[in-house]
Amino acid sequence: MKPDYLPTLDLKRNYRRIRDEIHRALDEVLEEQAFILGPAVRAFESDVETYLPVPQAVGCASGSDALLLALMSCNLKTGDEVITTPFTFFATVSAITRLGAKPVFVDVDPITYNMRTDQILEKLTDRTRAVIAVHLFGQMVPLERLEAELKERGVALIEDAAQAFGSWRMDGAVPRKAGSWGDLGCFSFFPTKNLGGYGDGGMVTCQREDDAGHLKSLRVHGSGKTYYHDEVGLNSRLDTLQAAVLRVKLRHLDAWNEERRLAADRYGLLFSEAELLEEVRPPAVLEGNGHIFHQYVVRCRKRDALQAFLEAEGIASRVYYPLPLHRQRCFAFLGHEKGDFPVAESLADEVLALPIFPELAETEQERVVDVMRRFYRRG
Numbered sequence: 463m464k465p466d467y468l469p470t471l472d473l474k475r476n477y478r479r480i481r482d483e484i485h486r487a488l489d490e491v492l493e494e495q496a497f498i499l500g501p502a503v504r505a506f507e508s509d510v511e512t513y514l515p516v517p518q519a520v521g522c523a524s525g526s527d528a529l530l531l532a533l534m535s536c537n538l539k540t541g542d543e544v545i546t547t548p549f550t551f552f553a554t555v556s557a558i559t560r561l562g563a564k565p566v567f568v569d570v571d572p573i574t575y576n577m578r579t580d581q582i583l584e585k586l587t588d589r590t591r592a593v594i595a596v597h598l599f600g601q602m603v604p605l606e607r608l609e610a611e612l613k614e615r616g617v618a619l620i621e622d623a624a625q626a627f628g629s630w631r632m633d634g635a636v637p638r639k640a641g642s643w644g645d646l647g648c649f650s651f652f653p654t655k656n657l658g659g660y661g662d663g664g665m666v667t668c669q670r671e672d673d674a675g676h677l678k679s680l681r682v683h684g685s686g687k688t689y690y691h692d693e694v695g696l697n698s699r700l701d702t703l704q705a706a707v708l709r710v711k712l713r714h715l716d717a718w719n720e721e722r723r724l725a726a727d728r729y730g731l732l733f734s735e736a737e738l739l740e741e742v743r744p745p746a747v748l749e750g751n752g753h754i755f756h757q758y759v760v761r762c763r764k765r766d767a768l769q770a771f772l773e774a775e776g777i778a779s780r781v782y783y784p785l786p787l788h789r790q791r792c793f794a795f796l797g798h799e800k801g802d803f804p805v806a807e808s809l810a811d812e813v814l815a816l817p818i819f820p821e822l823a824e825t826e827q828e829r830v831v832d833v834m835r836r837f838y839r840r841g
């Protein structure tokens with residue numbers, strides 16, 4: 463009998479684990495009928511403030527909006543520069559250009575795939591207003607040096623923690639979670655995220671009460687008092703039903719992140735046992751980092767052929783990201799060329815995300831690795 467198709471993420475299995483809790487939480491909202499910024503939104507913001515911990519959390523409609531709101535709260539102007547990575551999801555950079563500011567890219571580290579902090583410091587100019595540090599695939603950019611340097615220069619540090627809820631980095635002897643380091647932290651609750659809602663959702667975390675007040679005004683059309691507008695904001699609120707779902711899921715998140723970590727360790731072991739480490743490089747965890755494996759991304763030989771082989775054997779995989787952002791047509795006006803960020807460009811040809819989710823079974827991982835072994839050992 464042919465085995466079932468293995469997706470990269472199976473949300474149905476996750477739902478079955480928490481079905482009753484979810485139904486109770488949704489029922490409460492339905493009984494209340496307060497759908498826009500209802501009590502569950504503030505309650506979830508407060509849960510996140512305690513969990514990270516961080517002084518302030520402001521829910522919004524998506525991770526893309528979180529980035530936009532964060533940059534708007536920095537009063538970004540045309541011509542301002544924002545330093546970030548070309549090897550990330552589109553929204554990190556579109557938020558910058560949408561406000562008329564200029565993205566300034568740095569290349570990424572070939573081991574962690576995260577942006578290189580030494581290059582960030584080299585690219586600072588007197589027009590730099592912010593740095594967006596993207597914690598890619600679930601592990602943090604090392605921020606300890608950057609945090610201090612940027613503070614000294616009055617440049618905002620924004621964390622794009624869309625893929626890193628619950629991820630941490632040691633700050634001396636203390637673990638500090640993603641989204642609690644920067645001036646502002648941005649999260650996505652897109653359903654496939656490791657903390658995902660049942661629809662779109664996002665959040666901005668911040669250190670200062672006045673920033674939180676500004677963000678709360680920006681998410682309701684720049685209005686402090688209904689129908690009076692101090693500035694032009696967005697309509698971008700975290701939906702109450704989503705907040706209720708996310709409150710339930712947050713209670714389980716640490717356990718689920720641990721299950722992801724165990725699955726990642728197991729893949730590493732299986733690749734080693736299958737003697738595939740020449741062909742497949744498992745993700746590396748930087749010393750001091752707590753990786754939550756939002757994605758399990760290997761760097762591999764003959765990537766496209768491997769992906770087709772896996773698919774033919776009923777195993778899904780994904781390429782994050784096939785074309786770095788400096789090479790996207792919509793950003794051609796920035797004047798970049800092939801070769802400008804060579805590490806990001808070679809990763810785009812070599813990375814492959816394999817199935818990973820908390821409920822992934824050991825036998826399924828064995829199947830993935832066995833198919834990969836057959837691919838590399840044939841002929």
Ligand SMILES: Cc1ncc(COP(=O)(O)O)c(C=O)c1O
Nearest residue numbers: 524525526551553624650651652
């Ligand atoms: C790194 C990164 N930034 C931003 C976003 C945007 O989040 P959303 O899809 O919720 O708008 C995502 C997720 O898709 C992401 O992975």
